[in-house]
Amino acid sequence: MKAIYGLYGDGMSAQQAVNRLRAAGVADREIVVMSSQPMEDYEFGHMDSRTRIWWIACLGGLIGMATALGLAWLTEVSWPINVGGLPTFAWWPNLIIIFELTMLGAILATVVTLAVTAGLGRGSSFYDPAVSDGKILVGVANPPEASVHELESALAAIHGAQIKMI
Amino acid sequence: MPHSRINNDLLRPLFQTSWRFYLLVGIFGSIVLAALIAWLSQAYFGFGVTGIAWPIYWGFYVTNFVFWIGISHAGTLISAILRLVDAGWRRPVTRCAEVITVFALMIGALFPIIHLGRPWLAFWLFPYPSERLIWPNFRSPLVWDFFAINTYLTGSVLFLVLPMIPDFAVVRDKATGLRKKIYGILALGWRGTPKQWHRLESAMSIMAVAIVPVAVSVHTIVSFDFSMAPVPMWQTTIFGPYFVAGAIFSGIAGLLIAMALLRRFLHLQEYLLPIHFQNLGKLLLVMALLWGYFVFNERLVTYYGNEPSEMAVFWRTQRESFAPLYWTMIIGNFVLPVVLMGIKYFRTITGCVIASIGVIVGMWLERFLIIVPSLGHKYLPYSFGTYRPQPVEIIIAIATFAAMTLLYVLFAKFVPIISIWELKTGPSERTGLPHHLGHVGPVVTDRPRP
Amino acid sequence: MPKWGMAADLDKCTGCGACVTACHAENNISTVGADQAARGRAKHWIRVERYWEGEFPDVRLKFRPVMCQHCDNAPCEPVCPTYASHHTDDGLNAQVYNRCIGTRYCANACPYNVRFFDFFNPSWEKPLHLQLNPDVSLREVGVMEKCTFCVQRIKATTIAAKAEGRELKDGEVNTACAQACPARALVFGDLDDPESEVSRLSRSSRGSKLLEDVGTKPKVTYLSRGN
Numbered sequence: 001m002k003a004i005y006g007l008y009g010d011g012m013s014a015q016q017a018v019n020r021l022r023a024a025g026v027a028d029r030e031i032v033v034m035s036s037q038p039m040e041d042y043e044f045g046h047m048d049s050r051t052r053i054w055w056i057a058c059l060g061g062l063i064g065m066a067t068a069l070g071l072a073w074l075t076e077v078s079w080p081i082n083v084g085g086l087p088t089f090a091w092w093p094n095l096i097i098i099f100e101l102t103m104l105g106a107i108l109a110t111v112v113t114l115a116v117t118a119g120l121g122r123g124s125s126f127y128d129p130a131v132s133d134g135k136i137l138v139g140v141a142n143p144p145e146a147s148v149h150e151l152e153s154a155l156a157a158i159h160g161a162q163i164k165m166i
Numbered sequence: 167m168p169h170s171r172i173n174n175d176l177l178r179p180l181f182q183t184s185w186r187f188y189l190l191v192g193i194f195g196s197i198v199l200a201a202l203i204a205w206l207s208q209a210y211f212g213f214g215v216t217g218i219a220w221p222i223y224w225g226f227y228v229t230n231f232v233f234w235i236g237i238s239h240a241g242t243l244i245s246a247i248l249r250l251v252d253a254g255w256r257r258p259v260t261r262c263a264e265v266i267t268v269f270a271l272m273i274g275a276l277f278p279i280i281h282l283g284r285p286w287l288a289f290w291l292f293p294y295p296s297e298r299l300i301w302p303n304f305r306s307p308l309v310w311d312f313f314a315i316n317t318y319l320t321g322s323v324l325f326l327v328l329p330m331i332p333d334f335a336v337v338r339d340k341a342t343g344l345r346k347k348i349y350g351i352l353a354l355g356w357r358g359t360p361k362q363w364h365r366l367e368s369a370m371s372i373m374a375v376a377i378v379p380v381a382v383s384v385h386t387i388v389s390f391d392f393s394m395a396p397v398p399m400w401q402t403t404i405f406g407p408y409f410v411a412g413a414i415f416s417g418i419a420g421l422l423i424a425m426a427l428l429r430r431f432l433h434l435q436e437y438l439l440p441i442h443f444q445n446l447g448k449l450l451l452v453m454a455l456l457w458g459y460f461v462f463n464e465r466l467v468t469y470y471g472n473e474p475s476e477m478a479v480f481w482r483t484q485r486e487s488f489a490p491l492y493w494t495m496i497i498g499n500f501v502l503p504v505v506l507m508g509i510k511y512f513r514t515i516t517g518c519v520i521a522s523i524g525v526i527v528g529m530w531l532e533r534f535l536i537i538v539p540s541l542g543h544k545y546l547p548y549s550f551g552t553y554r555p556q557p558v559e560i561i562i563a564i565a566t567f568a569a570m571t572l573l574y575v576l577f578a579k580f581v582p583i584i585s586i587w588e589l590k591t592g593p594s595e596r597t598g599l600p601h602h603l604g605h606v607g608p609v610v611t612d613r614p615r616p
Numbered sequence: 617m618p619k620w621g622m623a624a625d626l627d628k629c630t631g632c633g634a635c636v637t638a639c640h641a642e643n644n645i646s647t648v649g650a651d652q653a654a655r656g657r658a659k660h661w662i663r664v665e666r667y668w669e670g671e672f673p674d675v676r677l678k679f680r681p682v683m684c685q686h687c688d689n690a691p692c693e694p695v696c697p698t699y700a701s702h703h704t705d706d707g708l709n710a711q712v713y714n715r716c717i718g719t720r721y722c723a724n725a726c727p728y729n730v731r732f733f734d735f736f737n738p739s740w741e742k743p744l745h746l747q748l749n750p751d752v753s754l755r756e757v758g759v760m761e762k763c764t765f766c767v768q769r770i771k772a773t774t775i776a777a778k779a780e781g782r783e784l785k786d787g788e789v790n791t792a793c794a795q796a797c798p799a800r801a802l803v804f805g806d807l808d809d810p811e812s813e814v815s816r817l818s819r820s821s822r823g824s825k826l827l828e829d830v831g832t833k834p835k836v837t838y839l840s841r842g843n
Binding site: 032033034035036037038039044045046047048049051053054057071072075076079081083086090093094096097099100101103104106107108110111113114115117118119120121122127129131132133134 | 168169170173293299300301303304305309310313314316317320321324328331332335336339340354355356357358359360361362363364365366367368369372373376377379380383387586587588590591
Binding site: 212218221223282283288302305306308312397545547549551 | 652655656657658663665666667682691694695696697698699714715716717718719720721723724725727728729732733734735736737756757758759760826827830831832
């Protein structure tokens, strides 16, 4: 079986479903939740929320800064050209290039990290279009044969659940 | 408002096309095509077909450049700054604004190529190890322009595209056939797991923090195109903040016009509410006052300095040949917005649109009046001159507005113009409740035990 | 290393315009036709400015030949994105046509308005094309051009002197305008050589620089009794 899941109409039911799955012995990283908007008000909306993306963005910024500094310094010093009596490597004008490439580095690092950690572009294991209509999906992917019945009863215990198996 | 209703309303333009769409694309597309032909004629016959002449070497093209880069600051303000201060009313408006940013930037960024004498060599601005053993001059404001605009464009495109991914997933789910396939690819396999949402929101926060200084730097650097030259009334330190304020000002005006048109033509009356226009109208008022403050600063200090070449340019705009344009600018940029946006009775949607049109006209004139009067009246009387724009420049200037409209119409056809997931997440202005709960009782945020 | 400069004696200048003609001839500057000239497209690398002073009947004419001042603090140089405008070791403001992409920022920055843009490809009616100077390149549409202090003459004479193993003498290198001036109002030479005529004239009490307060450090000294 590819997956077993229930569709719930609101966040509270979904939270109860997640709790029941946990009670049934399913580990947090096995529980799949899908929603059409971020459910920050509920605990399940904070699953898997530890991220290093801020640090990576800063790192990207540093790489950008180093690139700009290297580019400006190496090119200006290797081929020194006198313009308007300015020094060969003038800090004030070069700071602008350094700033821009720093920000570009941070931005690109953020986007690449997002793409990689959110699994964008990778094929998904399963999905139900009802999510777009506001339903919240709570389920387990590739459940072991033995526990399917137990999971089904856990998910169905919540009022208003729609259980599906694929 | 239930999910299905929101989905239907906001996805309708994607799934239903009327003859009006084709008419708009046809008309604006033709104007853009005419401009392309005009520019190609300039490249073929020589730059002399424009009105540029000694000593006024920058005219309509650079005016358009600064103007459109300025308009692009709309999105940054709404999307990024309002996101950072957590202003909920921004939610239906963010994508409208970010779209303006991206397209205005694209249009503006074309002008450094359009106004070149040898545009086929524009790639020399890109730093690459060339066989001529020469790199771009990093000390030149034009190279700063290149880096700044490209960074801002990259950031803005990503800032626009990232929150589109969940909406593409909605379209994918609602569409059939070829459309489903295409949007399926565009949705990049988005499922909406908490992990994905959290990563997306973190990325958006970082981008918001990053894009604001970049936006400020971009228009400051554009102002450096003027303030780095010893031209009367150009070499002033006020240009940096003055241009940034003017950019945000014109951006809000552009956004108000775009929102009013979208509301009307895409029937978004339930999403783009009068409160949105009122809030943006108040921002327009603030920016008008700020613009007035900067103009007052610039002119008072010049007046007091009484330096002959500066005062010559000063009077040229205020009293002499450029006076009609100057006073039109003052009315459009200051009088009209302050009166219409300052008096609550006039702060309606119509009032906002009228004030915004005044600002658009006024800001375009402001760019023109910064460039041409100064260049025509520098230091040596023998080299004073005048500028007469030629058909090439006029067609291209008009076509920028046509291009903006065309791109916007096309965008609204293929992407939901209001961010569906952001709208559902935030509180509804009418009920104060999260949209997806609509009118169903009070919000219950029962935090279960972990 | 020589530092090339010029002195222009306004008390001697008669406004004849021979310098302008000589410059056109030496540097392959095309004329643009009456129409384009009326629109301000003429490219006079050196121009003679004419000023009227006083009220009738005490009217006096003042002529001032203005060419690129080859400023030591040139505002046109830092702003060029492709290093087409830069300063050489011998004090010239060089314009490298091959690098120019025609942004025209340099021309806006120049307070003297001595930079010119090629609005069209140049053309010479036959048989004038036979008169072109082979030492000077033709500029295509879209590039900036300006007075070079006849760099082709400087280079040719310098190379010849080096080949003969000697230093350059004062007066050996002459720009076309200085050579053509019948009143000898224009003097060209090495400002670093204290004995040269241009050095002497630049120290004259009649001497002043044009737009000195803008801070460009121009290298052309204008001599006039009225100072």
